Amino acid sequence: MLGLFKKKTNTLLGIDISSTSVKLLELSRAGGRYRVEAYAVEPLPPNAVVEKNIAELEGVGQALGRVLTKARTNARNTAVAVAGSAVIAKTIEMDAGLSDDELENQIKLEADQYIPYPLEEVAIDFEVQGQSTRNAGRVEVLLAACRKENVEVREAALALAGLSAKVIDVEAYALERAYTLMAGQLGGNVDELTVAIVDIGATMTTLSVLHNGRTIYTREQLFGGRQLTEEIQRRYGLSMEEAGLAKKQGGLPDDYQAEVLTPFRDAVVQQVARSLQFFFAAGQYNDVDYILLAGGTASISGLDRLIQQKIGTPTLVANPFADMTLNSKVNASALASDAPALMIACGLAMRSFD
Numbered sequence: 001m002l003g004l005f006k007k008k009t010n011t012l013l014g015i016d017i018s019s020t021s022v023k024l025l026e027l028s029r030a031g032g033r034y035r036v037e038a039y040a041v042e043p044l045p046p047n048a049v050v051e052k053n054i055a056e057l058e059g060v061g062q063a064l065g066r067v068l069t070k071a072r073t074n075a076r077n078t079a080v081a082v083a084g085s086a087v088i089a090k091t092i093e094m095d096a097g098l099s100d101d102e103l104e105n106q107i108k109l110e111a112d113q114y115i116p117y118p119l120e121e122v123a124i125d126f127e128v129q130g131q132s133t134r135n136a137g138r139v140e141v142l143l144a145a146c147r148k149e150n151v152e153v154r155e156a157a158l159a160l161a162g163l164s165a166k167v168i169d170v171e172a173y174a175l176e177r178a179y180t181l182m183a184g185q186l187g188g189n190v191d192e193l194t195v196a197i198v199d200i201g202a203t204m205t206t207l208s209v210l211h212n213g214r215t216i217y218t219r220e221q222l223f224g225g226r227q228l229t230e231e232i233q234r235r236y237g238l239s240m241e242e243a244g245l246a247k248k249q250g251g252l253p254d255d256y257q258a259e260v261l262t263p264f265r266d267a268v269v270q271q272v273a274r275s276l277q278f279f280f281a282a283g284q285y286n287d288v289d290y291i292l293l294a295g296g297t298a299s300i301s302g303l304d305r306l307i308q309q310k311i312g313t314p315t316l317v318a319n320p321f322a323d324m325t326l327n328s329k330v331n332a333s334a335l336a337s338d339a340p341a342l343m344i345a346c347g348l349a350m351r352s353f354d
Contacts, residue, residue, distance in 0.1 A: 084172040
């Protein structure tokens with residue numbers, strides 16, 4: 001056999017279920033270069049997901065069915081994520097000579113001292129990180145645990161759309177993985193930088209600080225793009241859906257810029273400054289090399305320049321697809337405008353190549 005017809009790798013669709021939409025992304029890879037094969041975004045019914053918890057299974061399942069149809073993909077296996085706030089992560093030390101099975105048994109024996117829930121209610125996973133710097137003959141093991149109901153409700157929503165969850169990840173790790181694609185944007189080696197990724201979603205803003213490519217700090221706060229949508233709705237007498245569309249597509253009265261958008265942009269700058277202050281107060285850092293804006297709100301025109309001007313740190317809008325090629329069915333301009341909101345979906349889709 002010449003192996004000309006190599007079997008396609010087991011493609012995983014990266015699916016990010018956020019508070020207002022489901023986002024789907026499919027990647028392929030050839031010779032180290034990624035290609036976007038399919039992508040789609042589908043809004044969720046109001047309050048179907050509340051603070052990253054699925055509240056209405058049916059509504060989410062139906063939105064997943066629609067996003068799948070929109071993306072025109074045949075793949076059915078997925079990688080999805082749970083929120084960092086739902087996960088307990090601890091680095092523990094174990095003997096270096098243990099096999100994976102022995103490690104697993106040992107961790108199950110010891111896990112109850114790290115996890116505040118009954119063990120039958122949690123899903124546990126672990127990954128060996130490398131040699132312990134403190135003790136020769138021991139390895140550092142990252143232990144992650146999450147309540148089973150968080151995982152099961154995602155699996156159930158996917159099943160309603162005929163999808164199957166092959167990988168359950170954590171949002172912060174998916175973000176880390178997508179961040180590795182940013183080298184071109186950040187002028188070189190991302191592993192040597194301290195970068196603040198500010199993910200501004202609809203209702204939640206998450207600050208993740210990465211140092212040498214690893215997350216060293218995260219903080220969530222209730223603030224997001226929905227505040228702008230609600231202000232548009234209130235001021236111009238629109239429905240929530242109309243306000244959301246107007247925010248994206250324009251066509252609002254002349255006073256919108258000065259009366260609504262400018263105060264909101266100022267509020268975003270304040271939130272970013274405050275989040276960074278908390279980070280600086282917490283430890284040995286008093287500066288970051290870059291601020292990367294992610295999430296749907298990041299694409300508000302001029303926001304990156306305003307933050308850079310007010311905070312004095314180079315600020316960029318994240319685009320994990322800058323160096324990728326696109327399948328001809330992918331709408332390039334739509335992908336470019338959705339790019340900052342697709343960081344987590346991108347990091348999940350990259351699990352196909354682990």
